[in-house]
Amino acid sequence: MYLRNCWYIAGLPGEVTNEPVGKIFLGEPVVLFRTSDGTVAALEDRCCHRHLPLSLGKVSNGHLQCGYHGLEFDASGACVSVPGQSRVPPGAAVRRYPVVEMYDWLWIWMGDPDAADQGLIPDVFWRDDPVWVATGEYWAVACAYDLLIDIQLDNTHAPFVHPDTLGSSAITDTAPRVERTDRTVSAGRWMMDVVPSPTFARAIGTEENVDRWLLWEFTPPSLCAFDIGCAMAGSGAETGDRSQGVTLHTAHFVTPETETSCHYFWSVGRNYNVDDIAVTGAMHAEFKSIFSEDVEIVEAQQKSLDNTSVWRPIDVNADAPVLQARQLLKKFISAETDA
């Protein structure tokens, strides 16, 4: 059971050019294409006539034309032309999915199109704000999407999964306080007046003490956003003034593909040394390495679950944020199902 009335990332804008592109989201075949005015549309990737994937067809005059018998569909999913006959048969249509191009990603709404509210797209302003520099990748991952969420929200895996990078950090020693709102689960740690990490010392340009923070927020169904940084000690970052500091954002969006596979979009952005390509490259490489260690774990976990008839996990204290997040997601899904 997936949450449907929400935005998922469908891909990168550059993926959809003149040719239609077929993908699977939430177990459903979806075709993405650009209409005459260049906007991206998404339809059910299955012709209503003989069920050929429409992604095997082509875009013709802004319509999506099936590659089998040439039926044409507009961006609303309505069949607007059937070769060889003047009238379109009643009911000839495919499902449409609202799409928005924003923050250098394509966002798709898999639920009721009329409920699609662009205002619900999570705020990842740093993806295309010129005072920030962002990077990231797309990975196809062979696990249920929620396993990939879990590993983001649980910091205690770091010493075991990332022993050579994050794992050595003392940051995992204390449990964060988890906060829950109607729409999010979040947690954070502030370490006041401490020595900066080598990376941040270089970033902020000082060896003096700093106030450090590590904050994260989960927005169901599948966005985990991290806010990491430091500022000169006592400069007021904790109360909102980050002018004397540097910030690094990471975002993990996971779009379910099937029940045991997902689309993983991760991104990292920073607001310091933004013109230094070497810093960007190093940052990308470091996070890529860390996130790929996560992927190795969750794919192995999925294989283990495939071979498990009943999942009866024992929980530990550190699972609190994961359990809160799962509970909130479950609540969202129940609300949608009951409605």
Place this chain on the structure above:
Amino acid sequence: MYLRNCWYIAGLPGEVTNEPVGKIFLGEPVVLFRTSDGTVAALEDRCCHRHLPLSLGKVSNGHLQCGYHGLEFDASGACVSVPGQSRVPPGAAVRRYPVVEMYDWLWIWMGDPDAADQGLIPDVFWRDDPVWVATGEYWAVACAYDLLIDIQLDNTHAPFVHPDTLGSSAITDTAPRVERTDRTVSAGRWMMDVVPSPTFARAIGTEENVDRWLLWEFTPPSLCAFDIGCAMAGSGAETGDRSQGVTLHTAHFVTPETETSCHYFWSVGRNYNVDDIAVTGAMHAEFKSIFSEDVEIVEAQQKSLDNTSVWRPIDVNADAPVLQARQLLKKFISAETDA
């Protein structure tokens, strides 16, 4: 549910030599081998003793000998020898399937052996008639056999699936009249006193106007036969005198392998320039290219259907012949099932 009391093509005569050959037809394992007199026999490809495929055994004195314990079976499927004992246990037998070698193909009857009637083998005389020259191929195709039938009977896919060859032809502009008999669905178009296509102009050796025809006939479960040609305008071809014309036959036989795969045998024959190897080669290459475009479509269609819980296709006008053919096949299968 397959039609069983009918002939399917099992393969090419040259495939079955000294060694038994195992295949799957209608979901059932079948072994083909040659008996002492050189005729081809077909049995269940599963020893009645420990179920090893008999195709892993060998032919010994015209009997098929299992490769595990040496049980021997004759062409009727009866076990005639069990090593180490003088008596064959009661019930030791495997199913037999009548086979006929005709028109340079092997035909197999998957139903009641006693009902096998060689007279029901479709007439494809041009496959081995010396005034004709025929060519063709066998392809394993990853789709339900009926999808491959559908695409033969539906001419309106040509502009979209075969844009560079058939698709440009004006021949698809008018709907054919579909005719149905007790045993066939057929349709055809006659275009009287028209310019010949370049290919046929060369074939008939004139640039003058001709009467052209495109006729096809579907015989359940899975034979689609085409009759294409032209004759000098007004020479009486439409009423039966083709002496002033040239004819090209194509045949598409599809034998179900499993519910989502089939054996596709196609053939093309002509009665003009029969000694010109270059024409044969060009004809083969052209049709091979066209038919492989069909296969690309139906295999993609199958994948789409695999991911579709309920198939509720919308029909269009051009589906008339396909729907007639499906209906006739369904009637045949129902009759067999009720009997």
Place this chain on the structure above:
Amino acid sequence: MYLRNCWYIAGLPGEVTNEPVGKIFLGEPVVLFRTSDGTVAALEDRCCHRHLPLSLGKVSNGHLQCGYHGLEFDASGACVSVPGQSRVPPGAAVRRYPVVEMYDWLWIWMGDPDAADQGLIPDVFWRDDPVWVATGEYWAVACAYDLLIDIQLDNTHAPFVHPDTLGSSAITDTAPRVERTDRTVSAGRWMMDVVPSPTFARAIGTEENVDRWLLWEFTPPSLCAFDIGCAMAGSGAETGDRSQGVTLHTAHFVTPETETSCHYFWSVGRNYNVDDIAVTGAMHAEFKSIFSEDVEIVEAQQKSLDNTSVWRPIDVNADAPVLQARQLLKKFISAETDA
């Protein structure tokens, strides 16, 4: 349904070093590792917390540490440490399987650990007795384990499966008398005062007549042990005095992996020419060739069964030992299930 309260071979001692090793036995994931004192322990290969395979973790201070969140398990399967908290949650444990290292194999007890009785390990003394020399291999085989048992107990397949080696032997001409005890099915043939086979003539160092034997014993669920040899004619081998003879043992242990795959451990040992490496190499090569012919058959048989809805085999006379063995195994399993 598997027999559980019995010993299966889990692998070779050399396989389990510093790193944990994951395998599947009887459909269950099992991890093997060495504790601080070097003994091998076996646990469920699935952390009780988030179900990552423990074989992806590492051994730390003799405990098995999960590679995800660092939970540690001792050899009894009890979770003894959860990072970040002082108390281990109730119920945090994984299943344990008793393991014994003996005869240069690792033996695992897949049933009730308290019922594990080392005395029930089959006697294959010749595997590590210095007056014997033994060799063998491990193979992953793609068939249900009982198919691989069947082929051992049935000598009549030799002329068909092993035509170039065993098959030519006259030894298969006479049916053995099958004997059954509470715990075994066995059979044997004694051929008194006959010419020795070339191999045994060389082994015993004479061309004179010998008394030959071929004895085998099946111990459920999956051990087939052969005892083959000859002694000077009339020297009393049949009544127990083998001092004037030579003996060759082969053992076939099969551990179920899944319902259609198994772990096959075979071994061959002899008490003659024990220092002659060339004889060992030739013996190994010969049996390897023979046993791989068996594997080819049973894997093909499995594929055939996969495509068979109901297995209704016809039995022949030579199946007597196989049927006795299957019956005894069934009795063992029923007894265990009823208990």
